[in-house]
Amino acid sequence: MKRIVVTGGAGFIGSNYVRYALKTYPDLHIVNVDKLTYAGNLDNLKGVDDKRHTFVKADIADAAAMEKAMEGCDAIVNFAADSHVDRSIMEASDFIATNVKGVHNILEAAKKLGTKRILLVSTDEVYGSIDKGSFKETDPANPRNPYSASKAGGELLGMSYFHTFNLPVIITRGSNTYGPFQYPEKVLPLFVTNAIDNEQVPLYGDGKNVRDWLFVEDHARGIDHALRHGQPGNIYNIAGENERENVVLTHRILKEVGRGLDLIKPVKDRPGHDRRYSIDSSKLKALGWEPLMNWDEGIALTVKWYQENEWWWRPIKNGSFKEYYKRQYEDREKA
Numbered sequence: 013m014k015r016i017v018v019t020g021g022a023g024f025i026g027s028n029y030v031r032y033a034l035k036t037y038p039d040l041h042i043v044n045v046d047k048l049t050y051a052g053n054l055d056n057l058k059g060v061d062d063k064r065h066t067f068v069k070a071d072i073a074d075a076a077a078m079e080k081a082m083e084g085c086d087a088i089v090n091f092a093a094d095s096h097v098d099r100s101i102m103e104a105s106d107f108i109a110t111n112v113k114g115v116h117n118i119l120e121a122a123k124k125l126g127t128k129r130i131l132l133v134s135t136d137e138v139y140g141s142i143d144k145g146s147f148k149e150t151d152p153a154n155p156r157n158p159y160s161a162s163k164a165g166g167e168l169l170g171m172s173y174f175h176t177f178n179l180p181v182i183i184t185r186g187s188n189t190y191g192p193f194q195y196p197e198k199v200l201p202l203f204v205t206n207a208i209d210n211e212q213v214p215l216y217g218d219g220k221n222v223r224d225w226l227f228v229e230d231h232a233r234g235i236d237h238a239l240r241h242g243q244p245g246n247i248y249n250i251a252g253e254n255e256r257e258n259v260v261l262t263h264r265i266l267k268e269v270g271r272g273l274d275l276i277k278p279v280k281d282r283p284g285h286d287r288r289y290s291i292d293s294s295k296l297k298a299l300g301w302e303p304l305m306n307w308d309e310g311i312a313l314t315v316k317w318y319q320e321n322e323w324w325w326r327p328i329k330n331g332s333f334k335e336y337y338k339r340q341y342e343d344r345e346k347a
Contacts (some may be wrong), residue, residue: 072114087129093133122173127343133186207265225287259276
């Protein structure tokens with residue numbers, strides 16, 4: 013592959029994938045398509061080699077723009093998504109437009125242009141909650157919030173194009189991802205930056221919800237491995253193998269920042285909050301991928317990055333984010 017399209021490449025996982033791919037493949041050129049919504053940020057791409065990276069401001073919901081961007085490209089990796097569960101509960105229409113209609117536009121353009129690989133980046137949340145064990149790719153989807161339902165819809169559309177039109181579609185489902193450049197509405201960067209400012213951290217419910225934490229470069233490597241070695245028509249789980257209760261994550265963050273547990277503010281739980289996510293990555297591991305970052309090192313590295321890069325996150329938290337934060341957390345009392 014010499015030229016690929018990356019949608020959502022100014023977002024968190026997308027920008028980290030761009031950096032990883034350009035570093036790993038010296039002959040690769042990336043066409044980066046991003047609408048630059050609130051979570052898209054060109055600062056995420058500072059220092060990227062402009063000679064091998066072309067940025068296109070466009071919306072994947074714009075069919076003509078997507079077809080134009082994809083011309084002459086060997087593959088497309090779709091990171092573009094509205095991805096925050098809390099926002100999907102507030103208002104779901106943008107999630108349908110991007111995560112379903114946008115995927116449809118990509119598939120139609122790929123069909124017309126003969127794109128050799130289409131990788132749709134999805135989430136472990138499509139499986140729903142699991143009490144024991146771990147989900148495998150053959151388990152049915154059971155999304156329980158508008159965000160995960162929209163991602164499952166995009167997946168189903170992708171697989172229908174594989175079966176109907178023989179389009180070379182591959183899907184990855186990653187677990188909770190963390191690391192540098194993550195927009196601070198998500199729990200880990202929110203808690204880290206709040207703790208840096210000695211502000212309370214709003215912990216949902218009893219804090220016993222379990223998530224599997226995957227370092228962002230491990231996720232980028234997994235996506236790239238599936239793109240290059242996976243088989244069309246297949247789904248590949250990408251797990252971090254670091255399951256932690258949210259309260260344990262919170263304690264670890266506060267310890268790393270050097271703050272006390274008194275900053276924890278229990279708040280009313282999210283509606284439909286899945287209790288535990290867990291996925292099995294054996295299928296991708298059989299192709300040669302595995303997570304490399306251990307939990308303690310990953311958390312320490314991430315906290316340090318936010319401590320050393322206030323120039324990146326402080327303007328975000330001083331902008332429109334304040335309105336969202338007030339709407340989401342202010343006056344939210346514990347159930």
